Amino acid sequence: KQEVTQIPAALSVPEGENLVLNCSFTDSAIYNLQWFRQDPGKGLTSLLLIQSSQREQTSGRLNASLDKSSGRSTLYIAASQPGDSATYLCAVRPFNQAGTALIFGKGTTLSVSS
Amino acid sequence: GAVVSQHPSRVICKSGTSVKIECRSLDFQATTMFWYRQFPKQSLMLMATSNEGSKATYEQGVEKDKFLINHASLTLSTLTVTSAHPEDSSFYICSATNAIQGGGSFEKLFFGSGTQLSVL
Numbered sequence: 400k401q402e403v404t405q406i407p408a409a410l411s412v413p414e415g416e417n418l419v420l421n422c423s424f425t426d427s428a429i430y431n432l433q434w435f436r437q438d439p440g441k442g443l444t445s446l447l448l449i450q451s452s453q454r455e456q457t458s459g460r461l462n463a464s465l466d467k468s469s470g471r472s473t474l475y476i477a478a479s480q481p482g483d484s485a486t487y488l489c490a491v492r493p494f495n496q497a498g499t500a501l502i503f504g505k506g507t508t509l510s511v512s513s
Numbered sequence: 514g515a516v517v518s519q520h521p522s523r524v525i526c527k528s529g530t531s532v533k534i535e536c537r538s539l540d541f542q543a544t545t546m547f548w549y550r551q552f553p554k555q556s557l558m559l560m561a562t563s564n565e566g567s568k569a570t571y572e573q574g575v576e577k578d579k580f581l582i583n584h585a586s587l588t589l590s591t592l593t594v595t596s597a598h599p600e601d602s603s604f605y606i607c608s609a610t611n612a613i614q615g616g617g618s619f620e621k622l623f624f625g626s627g628t629q630l631s632v633l
Contacts, residue, residue, distance in 0.1 A: 403556070435624075442519070442606055442626035488557070500547045500608075501622070503556040 401426045405489050405504035412479055413512050420474040420507045422489030427470050433501065434463050434474050435488040443488065447474070479511045516540055517609050519625025526597055527633055534592045534628045536607035541623075542587040543609035548580075551604040551627075563590055597632045604629050 402425045412418055422432070431450045435443040447456045447463040449472070455464040462475040476483060486508045490501040518537045526532050536546060545564050549557040561577075563569035563584035571577045579601075581593040590609070594601055606627040 408554075440523075440604070440627070440629055443624040445624075490557075500559045500562060501557075502559075503549075505554065505556040 401429075401491060401493055401502050403489055403491055403502055403504035405487075405507050407507055408505065409508045409510070411510045411512065414479060414481060416479050416511075417475070417477050418479055418509070420476070420487050420489075420509070422472040422474070422504055424470045424472075424491050424502075426493070427467050428494065429467065430492040430494050430499070432463075432465055432472050433490050433492070434461075434472075435490060437486045437488055437506065439486075446487075476509075479509075481511050481513045484509055484511050517543075517607065517623040517625045519607050519628060521628055522626060523629045523631075525631045525633065528598055529596055532594045532597055532630060534594075534605055534607075534630075536590045536592070536609065536625050538588050538609045538611075538623070541609075541611045543590070543611060544587065545610045546584055546590040547608040547610075548582060548590075548592050549606045549608065551606065557606065560592075594630065597630070599632045602630055602632045 404423045406421045429451055433448045434446045436446055437443050449456050449465040460477040465472045486506040488506045489504045492499055492501055516539050524532055547562050548560045550560050551557045559572050560575045561569045561571045561582050563582045565584050565587050569582040579595055584590040604627050607625040610622045
């Protein structure tokens, strides 16, 4: 059974720091991996999606990498800002089949102080 | 704008009552909808998968008679928590997809904004 783990569970940094969030999954046979942002009591905002054949994706100050063989992904946030404070969720899609649900990690709660 | 509308965003009810949560896809046909539940500091856990016009498939440990899911149209799915109890208090979120047969290359997946249920 696929399990997704995120480390650390919480992280506090001063504004301007670069930081890395980690995600690991137990079964390397995934179709894709996605990083989401969740604000308290809110839904999910998709940040980056990496297909299993890709190594990384970039969007603005965000960069996500994927090492499928080792079951790991990292989300790199450059020059963090207070507005980046949120919970970041990593989710994998197990296989390429229409209508497949995502499997989520517990998330990393990030707090960026000004 | 949001492509999946979920409401209510927050509901407080008495123990023993039933609560209905709606999830609507606004600009695409949602062939499949997923319902997740999230307890504080926990991950989103899939409760059930529903395909339009057919019965929902529930994950192990989820009571189908307690969590009634209806997906009668391509734009609307509802989750009804029947005879709610305090332990049902949680954050419920839906996800909709326009999945087509043959694989997920063209599949889009969108999430609602969630419903915080508090049962007193």
